[in-house]
Amino acid sequence: MNIIKLVWNYLKAKPLNTALNIVLLSLGIAVIIVLLLFNKQLEEKISENARGIDLVVGAKGSPLQLILCNIFHIDFPTGNINLKEAERIAKNRLVKNAIPLALGDSYESYRIIGTDQRYADLYKVEVEHGSWFTEELEVVLGANVAALTKLTLNDEFASAHGLTGGHAHDEHNFVVKGILKRSNTVLDNLILTSVESVWHVHDLHTEEDHHDHERDSSFIASPLVPSIAAGDSTKEITSMLLQYRSPMAAIQLPRIVNGQSSLQAASPAFETARLFSILGVGVDILMAFAYVLIFISALSIFIALYNSLKERRYDLAIMRSMGATRLKLVVTILSEGVLLTLLGSVIGLLLGHGVVAIMTAFVAETQKAGISGLVFYTEEWIILAGSLLLGVLCALIPAWQAYRTDISKVLAGN
């Protein structure tokens, strides 16, 4: 027999009350854990994916859409931009690095991105199997794409027009040349190829490709797509990812870009912060709901302890008559509160992680976002400690009453 066993027996003696208190608290804790896991991991993924990209330049439209489309690859493009105009920005002395992106096709809903190797370098992702693409219509698969489509090296596939499946471009087959290492970034879910491949599939000026290879003496390569001449006014790309050369660029470049009628610049840092402040409202409401649940459970635990104390005045007096000190009674009652909240919060933690784990197992979007239910954060220790404190608080008044109980009066007042 010890205090924990004694308290456990008391809790067991009222199974429904105990279950209600534990369920209430664990639901509140579970909601907090689910929000914590989603929020934290989303934030991590977003900042990971936007790392190293200072500015996205694309067609006019919603800046948030531009970011969602070209960094996270979840929204649709705002339109195309003229390669010549993009080159003018890329050549600016404030730009350190400009990476072109050409979107338009997909395979089994995985986007095919026309770009170059610098795009993968941005995320420090290397080819794990095979090699980088060198010729047109050669692709490198992201780790997730390879795993879920079961494509392997030298497999051929036809892309579909559009980003969510459309008519197939079956006259041009892509060839898998390499598979990227898993990086838990957006690259895992992309198929990379050259910008020329994307143009090729869309039958844009294929006859010029032959011409390009001839390269006369006056040929100046485009800074974005070196295989074609600079200043080509017919070619288009979807967007361009920029890295600044100096902090000064953060002030000047967006103004220069937005000054051009057809282009707009969006800052990933600013837009994702804006996105989070929009999402934050919903998260705050859910959080408030969770705190209400926890408050109700605290009230319920307090009432349960307070009522059971009334019934238990004789028990407490008898325990005193058997030699229990007042301090021991106080510790017993505090332990009861703490045991209840401890059980509630541990079950809540498991429930929260379980819900996220089940969601990631069944909902493809959460899988793609790379969210896992098996990640633990230090904040959870704070939740655990907080719930123990809650238990002590709930038991404080009942414990004080137990301390003050006049045992002789209780025993005589039979």
Place this chain on the structure above:
Amino acid sequence: MVTVKNLSFSYGNQEGIRFPDFSINKSEHCLLLGESGSGKTTLLHILGGLLRGYSGSVEVAGTELASLSETALDRFRGKHMGFVFQRNHLISALTVEKNLIMAPYLAELPVNHTQAEEVLKSLGIAEKKNSKVTELSQGQAQRVAIARAVLNNPPVILADEPTSALDDKSCAQVIDLLIQQANAHQATLLVATHDQRLKDKIGKQISLNG
């Protein structure tokens, strides 16, 4: 074992109760007789260290109770006294055995399960070891209370109206068991009661009437 001198007690502003001086030797049993309101329970609670703030002297097992602090008194009570009340105060959330084990646990004495079983056996309720106390009859519950009172081998057993809620048959059994257990553990038994049925069971009697 128990010595009372010049003892008086008053609840709040009420007129105090004066108790006669008496002394009970080791292993001697004694009946405290009196009508309701005569102060039997008050005296028993004072002797058991459950009630403080009296004037006079109360010595139990060679210790003056007033000299002990509240916590020291709790510990003293756990090691030197066993209680049996009119309505057995068993802890309803626990089984019979766990109720017994509470006695050594709370008194901070080593827990001895075989001893607990032996006591239950000697009281004829060994088969109720794992029963819930709510499933026991009054008589059985009172036996469990007696078992709990003697389990720590206390030198003094204090019983407050242990039989008044019982029918004649159970009454006789319970008082016989009490005396038998007290003898077996060489304890001093003090029974406060107005139950006339007990008068010829214990020789030494102290009357609190007038």
